[in-house]
Amino acid sequence: MKNTIEFNDSNFDKEVIESDIPVLVDFWAEWCGPCKIIGPVVEEIAGEYSGKVKVGKVDVDHNPNTAMKFGIRSIPSLLVFDRGSVAEQVVGAVPKKNITDVLDRVLNSK
Amino acid sequence: MISKVIIIGSGPAGLTAALYAGRANLNPIVFEGDQPGGQLTITTDVENYPGFPEGVLGPELMDLFRKQAVRFGAECYFKYVSKVEIHEKPFKVWVGDKQYETDTIIISTGASARLLGLESENKLMGHGVSTCATCDGFFYKEKHVIIVGGGDSAMEEAIFLTKFAKRVSVIHRRDELRASKIMQERVFNNPKIDIVWNAVMVDIEGTQVDGVKAVILRDTLSLETRKFACDGVFLAIGHNPNTSVFRGMLEMDKQGYIIIKNGSTKTSVEGVFAAGDVADHVYRQAITAAGSGCMAAIDVEHYLQS
Structure with a gap:
């Protein structure tokens, strides 16, 4: 089962910026090798953090405005949004623990 | 439980060894x-891997390698080895806090893009500085980017970047390129590419929010520095072997490549083998890495039998 949500230029504000819980956003594209590595990891995290963190993906090919707005210049880029702004950012296909550490930090800061 | 073999690294060498x-x-x-x-x-596109006359995408090729290894019982984990102990048997391998024991190790950790070591480079990595044109070129549509380097990979990336960027400047520290003739010609004939000769990049100006604005170049002859405006920096200045985990435990050359015994994959420690780019700064091809991965697995088999 798919645990991640598709974010796009039109639903981004509603789903991410206005979210009550932190949101992990994976900026990716079909042609990006490292994105394919991180994809399943993000999916796993979505399952494990269900209810605590909303997890979704932005395809930069089809949603250039959102990518540009947050200054994405490298993918995969993982941004953690908390109360409408970027709390943390991870660039590149990093091991799962790097991502969960960042999420735990945001969750524990509450 | 003691494993018979642990393979560290999952490029063509590691996955062929696993197969x-x-x-x-x-x-x-x-x-x-x-x-x-x-x-x-x-x-x-990988156009020089035999068996794929039309070429094959790099990530796809590696996916095939992995599937083939898994089919014959290899267990692959997306995990990073942080420490090893190889002075006594069984060898110990740490992944985070978890410890594994094994009779043999195949090191196939490969090489990673070399960086210049600038503070600004580290700060702006992923925010205008990149070591992967195919990943990040997309974000520089109609921009001016620079590529630092003079070898075949630098030329390949420069040409790739012209698909997106309006201008690509190659920054090279000498007055001639190290790249092959065919790649040089492609670059010289590309109207979007210009070359800045005898120049080294000594600093990068920009912020994580706004990206790169300019770089500071030093002329290697006059030693004068100047500001060079650009929107992105791509690095292609070679590779470093990923051997820091094994430093001091195995014989390595000055650059940190693992030294293997002629005609085999044996390292200076019995039971530890090395394959692929981590022990090869000469050929560095997918096919040679795969070949040496195969050799390493056979060497392990012989070692375990003896």
């Missing part, structure tokens, strides 16, 4: 590291 070790019923464990599939996963 052969799997078929030899050695139940190999592969720790894939932080870039499963290795360097080929950040390339596009």
Whole structure:
């Protein structure tokens, strides 16, 4: 089962910026090798953090405005949004623990 | 439980070793590291891997390698080995806090893009500085980017970047390129590419929010520095072997490549083998890495039998 949500230029504000819980956003594209590595990891995290963190993906090919707005210049880029702004950012296909550490930090800061 | 073989790294060398070790019923464990599939996963078309007359995408090729290894019992984990102990048997391998024991190790950790070591480079990595044109070129549509380097990979990336950028400047520290003739010609004939000769990049100006604005170049002859405006920096200045975990435990050359015994994959420690780019700064091809991965698995088999 798919645990991640598709974010796009039109639903981004509603789903991410206005979210009550932190949101992990994976900026990716079909042609990006490292994105394919991180994809399943993000999916796993979505399952494990269900209810605590909303997890979704932005395809930069089809949603250039959102990518540009947050200054994405490298993918995969993982941004953690908390109360409408970027709390943390991870660039590149990093091991799962790097991502969960960042999420735990945001969750524990509450 | 003591494994028969642990393979560290998952490029063509590691996964071919896993395939052969799997078929030899050695139940190999592969720790894939932080870039499963290795360097080929950040390339596009691979046109020189035999058996694919039309070429194959790098990430796809590595996916096939992995499937084939898994089919014969290899267990692959997207995990990073942080420490090893190889002065006594069984060898110990740490992944985070978890410790594994094994009779043999195949090191196939490959090489990673070399950086210049500038503070600004580190700060702006992923925010205007990149070591992967195929990943990040997309974000520089109609921009002016620079590529630092003078070898074949630098030329390849420069040409790739012209698909997006309006201008690509190659920054090179000498007055001639190291790249092959055919690549040089392609670059010289590309109207979007210009070359800045005898120049080294000594600093990068920009912020994580706004990206790169300019770089500071130093002329290697006059030693004068000047500001050079650009929107992105791509680095292609060679590779460093990923051997820091093994430093001081195995014989290495000055650059940190593992030294192997002629005609084999044996390192200076019995039972530890090395394959692929981590022990090869000369050929550095997918096919040579795969070949040496196969050799390493066979060397492991012989070692375990003796």
